[in-house]
Amino acid sequence: MNSDSYVMLILWIVLPFILWKVTPRNRLREAIATLLFFQMLTWLFSISLTYFGLYEPPFRLFKNATKINWTMEYLVFPFFSVLFQLKFPKNAHFFRRLSHYLFWVGMILLAMILLGKISNIVNSNMESLIRSFFNFIIELWLCRQYILWFMGHPDFERLEQNEG
Secondary structure, eight states: OOHHHHHHHHHHHHHHHHHHHHSOGGGHHHHHHHHHHHHHHHHHHHHHHHHTTSOOOSOOSSTTTOSSOHHIIIIIHHHHHHHHHHTOOTTOOHHHHHHHHHHHHHHHHHHHHHHHHHSSSSOOOHHHHHHHHHHHHHHHHHHHHHHHHHHTOHHHHHHHHHHO
């Protein structure tokens, strides 16, 4: 096993554990919906980018199945989107919400840079980071809009009240 595989293994152990610890029980449905929706978004965006030759991850877990980095697209990026959603300032002013978006996109980019430095899992060149910045701003905004719609559903509110 090479060092990239060890880093992947550590990510697959540590990140789900962190999510399990930081997600309150009364917000579990919101966290699961965020995780699944963001996985769908990253899949769509990554497949599109690889199709047009704009994204080529150096290390892939399933080399014969897909050209995307499965761990980053289905674990690391959705992990940050769940934290983004759980910590979102709901009744804050525009600049506070904007800074929340910028902070979490910065955290994702920092994770990409760190993983690029210690392993060969992601490309952390400037072009990739700039593209990822705009990509994640759009994805987090779409995910937030979906969760607002999802949480506003009458059945969901009724279930939340019955649990509390």
